[in-house]
Amino acid sequence: MVLTTMHAIPRFRAFTVAAIFTLSLFYLLAADSYLGPSQSAVLLDKALELAPEERKSATTPTASNSAKQSSEPTLNPPRILLVSAMFPLVKSKHSKAEYAEWLSYFLNNITTDVYFYTTPDMEPTVRWVASANLNITVNTSYASPFDILPLRGLGETYNEMHEWDREKHRHVPELYAIWNAKPFFLDEAVRTLASQGQHYDYAFWNDAGSFRVEHRYSAWPSDRRIQEVWDEGSRKTGKKEEDLLFFPIFGLPSVRTKSWVEDDGPVDEEFSEGSFFGGRPHTIHWWRRIYYEYHNHYLSRGIFVGKDQTLINALFLLFPDRIFTVWMSDPDAQAHKGLVPHFDESYLGACGPVWYYYQFWLADRETRREMRLLWLDRSSWAAWGWWKSRQPCRLTQALGMREVLVKRFGKGWQPPARSVLIPAESSPS
Structure with a gap:
């Protein structure tokens, strides 16, 4: 009886997970067929709530960094x-x-x-x-x-x-x-x-x-x-x-x-x-x-x-x-959490080539949004319209x-000793 119960529990959990996934898929497919392009962009913005670093950058600025975070241009x-x-x-x-x-x-x-x-x-x-x-x-x-x-x-x-x-x-x-x-x-x-x-x-x-x-x-x-x-x-x-x-x-x-x-x-x-x-x-x-x-x-x-x-x-x-x-492929990054292995195109979603992630990372917020839409349209999942609202490229730390x-x-690591002498700062050569 115990063996039967222990085998039944995993089967029940598997059924539950499958049912939830199926219902979610049905909902997203229905939503995608109903929403127009502008509303799909709204879904993209909602999906960014999954990205901790992007969410953090959008929070209300403190007094010390308000000049950097404000929607108004900085003075200098x-x-x-x-x-x-x-x-x-x-x-x-x-x-x-x-x-x-x-x-x-x-x-x-x-x-x-x-x-x-x-x-x-x-x-x-x-x-x-x-x-x-x-x-x-x-x-x-x-x-x-x-x-x-x-x-x-x-x-x-x-x-x-x-x-x-x-x-x-x-x-x-x-x-x-x-x-x-x-x-x-x-x-x-x-x-x-x-x-x-x-x-x-x-x-x-x-x-x-x-x-x-x-x-x-x-x-x-x-x-x-x-x-x-x-x-x-x-x-x-x-x-x-x-x-x-x-x-x-x-x-x-x-x-x-x-x-x-x-x-x-x-x-x-x-x-x-x-x-x-x-x-x-x-x-x-x-x-x-x-x-x-x-x-x-x-x-x-x-x-x-x-x-x-x-x-x-x-x-x-x-x-x-x-x-x-x-480092885009940091498995310990907060921004990586919640992404599904094998289904996601990279550690941080649909981000284009891994080598050039720094381009996205150094862009302004609106440009990052435009690049996400561009990448999602090019994604290998692009034909699955429901996937677009779930896999935007995330901003990491x-x-x-x-x-x-x-x-x-490991924690005990220290930089190796240096013996090469570096000359003092010089005038232009």
Whole structure:
């Protein structure tokens, strides 16, 4: 009798769950067939109640942050600069047509000021693709990334380093140079414009090919959103906002990386994302200094430094308190709660490509709403109209890099000892 009862209870629970799910499905199907587009948008807004971070950002502002959260523009919104580059490669993973299309999604849609490095031959293409209303500066001073000061004279060394690359069939030395030129290009753009009287509060490196499909971003990243996330990053890290650098991450380092030390060199794992990063001018210059000191240190020891992500990973481990991040696939995030495995397109709903979640995360509230609608229409569940009101992309929290690493390695983890000397802040090179 006991065995019968114990088997009956699971069967009863399964029947109950199935019945509830069926009734819910019937209700949502009926609602979707009845509601028009505007009412479906209302359902989307209601569904956002499932997203804790989005709900929190919509709460009544306190006195201390009312200027940031108000629907009225701030009196002195921060000035933001995007820095990018495009140089021709003998061998590329993508076609010229693909790059031209991606470049148009960037320069023809985004309205934020842009500083763009390219060759004299490619300048007409860049200007033709850019919107007529875009405030863009095109710098053609460098025929190749090997012409910039940190990489000058390293062409032959990079050719030799190519033989050390486990992915040498996919990469060429010139690509290494483009990747490793990013910290210099970002810092030089900010300092060059400042010398001309054009001062920016925040600047970000943005890969020229990082907008790959139709989108709704324009005034991106949002100045108000930047203020919000830097304030959150400061609270999470205990650092001043001007001392923080933002990098998105794709995942966590492996557990074995817990024993990593400075002499081990770059960390060859899928951890950091180098497509977008930045912060205040002071910290951008700091990043340039540490990046090239460690680049040169490892290269002098015959260690591969051709892939910027692997060097960035190492610097995260060495300087975690200066970095904050967003990680879309965090299984412990409050925003992830309640989503159904296998049915949801990602950890946070229908959010487009995981790699570019930071674009959504740094957009203003209305643009996030527009992107949700766009993604839900493209969703693999789009034919199931009832699903649209349940799977909008959620907004997750910022994380300090030390917080991320302690999550992986345990509470006792501390950054490895550092021996490489970093030069003091210098004047523009």
